[in-house]
Amino acid sequence: MDFSLSPKLVELQQRTREFIASDVIPLENDARQGAHGPSEALRAELIERARRAGLLTPHASVELGGLGLTHIEKAIVFEEAGYSPLGPVALNVHAPDEGNIHLMDVVGSDAQKQRWLKPLVEGHSRSCFAMTEPDPGAGADPGMLRTTAVRDGDDYVINGTKWFITGAEGAAFAIIMAKLDDGAATMFLADMNQPGIRLERLMDSLDSCFTGGHGVLHFENLRVPATDVLGEVGKGFRYAQVRLAPARLTHCMRWLGQARRAHDVALAYARRRQAFGKTLGEHEGVGFMLADNELDLQTARLSIWHTAWLLDQGHKGNLESSMSKVFVSEAAWRIVDRCVQVLGGQGVTAETIVMRIFRDLRAFRIYDGPSEVHRWSIARKLLSNAS
Structure with missing residues (x-):
């Protein structure tokens, strides 16, 4: 490499x-x-x-x-x-447009690309990805999907509720995951300005970096023409992996940039701020935190680059993207948490960008699969390979 x-x-x-x-x-x-x-x-x-x-x-x-x-x-x-x-x-x-662009480019029809993907790429519209549901529906376990799609002539009729739907407010269209009568998951494309789609509310959240926030969507007898099935019927879970493996890695890429920004802010402060006769950075406790930040930044970057290299070689990279997601999300959290500590009172106020990054970053250990679910998946693959 x-x-x-x-x-x-x-x-x-x-x-x-x-x-x-x-x-x-x-x-x-x-x-x-x-x-x-x-x-x-x-x-x-x-x-x-x-x-x-x-x-x-x-x-x-x-x-x-x-x-x-x-x-x-x-x-x-x-x-x-x-x-x-x-x-x-x-x-x-x-997110979620970056992942949706990748997915639609891979499995969308020419007509779908012209209607939905082209304006998305040109920045004229936004989208959302509607999969997560309230309890007892799908969350970390997509197999618990409860939103239904029933064939009715040339249409499918969709009913169900989704939540934590990033970018829902103001999105031009949604990619909706629903299950058919036989339980097979299928993805559907639907314009958001239809009477069968209702944005019930926006959810209060720690983060504030996504246009459109995180919404609760309700689908009531939403009619979707069969021509607006994304890809093939019954292959929703397979397509979810086409989207999620690269998307969890691009999350890592973006959040690494924010962790580096927080580190740069804390490092600049530690170089100039005087306390007890010398700069903060010269105090071993602070210096060690900055050193640990540099270690985490370098190791996280190498993890991302390695997984990206594998994907470029044509590998699926599911295991490696899970490992990167866990390590990078937790390393980035450690980095920014240390930066808050180095900055002291400034770290918990809006005097610097670090507080905002801290708030936004916490959810990264949950987005695209909590660390615990990825660890469970990694362990299953390890045990399966050993048998």
């Missing part, structure tokens, strides 16, 4: 870094943000800035107007985008 970066990729990395510094970070305190994320107006401005910089939706295929990045290239660019909480929004590489 050769992880050296080509001159072209170094140039793209630097261009992304400069864009985040000059066009995105100055908007971090913009008033067009709230408890449920950046407003549509702020998102539109960020999108336009990235478009002018030639950095919009870089992971999409060249045919769709993106840069056709490999997984390794995404690791470089997405980390730079993640250096600001608004960076993934600006580059249009945020």
Whole structure:
């Protein structure tokens, strides 16, 4: 494995870094943000800035107007985008759209790509992915899916409730996971402005980095034409893996950027802040925390790059992406928690960006599968291979 970066990729990395510094970070305190994320107006401005910089939706295929990045290239660019909480929004590489773009590009029909995917790639629309349900429905165990889809002539009629649906408010369309009469899971595409879809409420959450927040959606006799089935009938769980294995890794890429940002803030403070006759960083307790941060950043980055390399070689990478998801989410949490400690009172206030990163990051250990579920899955694979 050769992880050296080509001159072209170094140039793209630097261009992304400069864009985040000059066009995105100055908007971090913009008033067009709230408890449920950046407003549509702020998102539109960020999108336009990235478009002018030639950095919009870089992971999409060249045919769709993106840069056709490999997984390794995404690791470089997405980390730079993640250096600001608004960076993934600006580059249009945020969840859930990033994963939905990948999924639809792989399994969508030409008509579906023209109708839904093209505007998504161009930054003119947003989407949501509706799978998680309230108890006793599907959560970490997708096999508990309760939302139903019943065939009725040329349509399917969908009924059920979903929650924790990121980006639901303001989304143009949804990818809905539902089960058929035989229990087989299927994905459906549906415009959100239909009477059969109701956004019941937005959920209060620790994080505030996703446009559209996290919503509760109710489907009541929603009619979806059979032509709007995404991929093939009955292959919903298989397609979920097509989406989730790369998507959990791109989560890692973006959050690594935020962890690095918090570390940079804490490091700068430790270099200049005086206490007991010397800088904070010269005190061993603080210096060790900064050293541990650097260790976690480097190891997390190598884990991401290794899994990305495997995906680029054509491997499924399910085991490796699970391992990266656990390690990176927990390493990033340790990093940012140490940064709060180094900053002291500033770390628990909005005097720096670190408090915001801390709040946003906590959910990462749950998104795309809690650490415990991934550990359970990893153990099952280990035991199966040993038998």
